Amino acid sequence: MPPTTDFTVDFDGTVAVVTGASGALGSATVDRFRAAGATVCAxxxxxxxxxxxxxxxxxxxxxxxxxxxxEDDVERLVSAIVDDHGRIDHLCNIAGTWRGGDPIEETDLTEFEMLVDINLKTAFLASKHALPHLRESGGSIVSVSARSSLEGGEGDGPYRITKAGVRLLTETLAEENRGAVRANCVMPSVIDTPMNREMMPDADHGSWVDPAEIADVMTFLCSDGAAVTSGAAVPVYGEA
Known part of the structure; x- marks a missing residue:
């Protein structure tokens, strides 16, 4: 059954920055913010x-x-967005990737560093450089953690570690910017993407979460409807 949206969000006059915008979740989030009237920087x-x-x-x-x-490229990016559009109201940190693999003792350092860079460093740098502009607009940050970040597990330890870092980054941003910028994150289970279906062809795809449904939650967390919510890690597990 296709996802439905039962709430109305008006982002007219606002500017949203969505990282990882070319992926399945990123593009769905771009679509959702665009439908709500925002100018979207993908x-x-x-x-x-x-x-x-x-x-x-x-x-x-x-x-x-x-x-x-x-960091130099992120600083250039934020300056270009503000020069082009005058403000930043919403930051969605979606850039990320998944890797399974070996136990920690057999994991190459390059594999670990790659996951830290893509999953955690991107969210850290984008948040760091967007924050001054988000404070001016009273804006918000929503990042993507993961259900698996809540506990250790075999086969994808570095991934879980980086997504736990995103959750703690979110809580830290919320504490440091209380009353100025809200920061929340979502914790998906398995997202229903073409890449995940290819990697896990025999899985129960019906229990996975549609990217558009996660995008709805991210949009809500940036809206006035979530004005009293900051520092939250919101489960988006679907039927998993």
Missing amino acids: VDVVAPDDEDSSLEPDADTHFYEADLTD
Whole structure:
């Protein structure tokens, strides 16, 4: 059954920055903010015309190519967005990836560092440089953690570690910016994406969460309806 949206959000006049915008969840979030009236700045290393991109920009969506693991590039990106649009109201930290693999004692350092860079460092740097502008607008940050971040497990320890870091980053941002900028995160179980279906063809896909449903929750957390919510890690498990 397709996801339904039962609430109305009005983001007219606001500017949303969505990282990881070319992926399944990122592009769904771009669509949701765009439908709510926001000017959307879609950020990724994968351009919209790439065959791996799910993003379909329109007149209200502006694509920015940036390496979010490079602080100089993030600083340049934020300056360009503010120069182009005058403000930042919402930051959605979606850039990320999943890797399974070996036990910790057999995990290559390069594999661990890659997950730290893509899952945690990107959220840290984007938040760091967007914060001054979010304070001016009384804005909000929503990041993507994971259900698996709540406990250790075999086979994907580095992934779980980085997603736990995103959750703690969220709580820290909420504490440090209380009354100025709200920070929350969502914790998906398995997201129903083409990549996940390819990697797990025999799984119960019906229990997975549709990206559009997660995008609805992220949009709500940036809205006035969640004005009293900060520092939360919201489960988005679907039927899993």
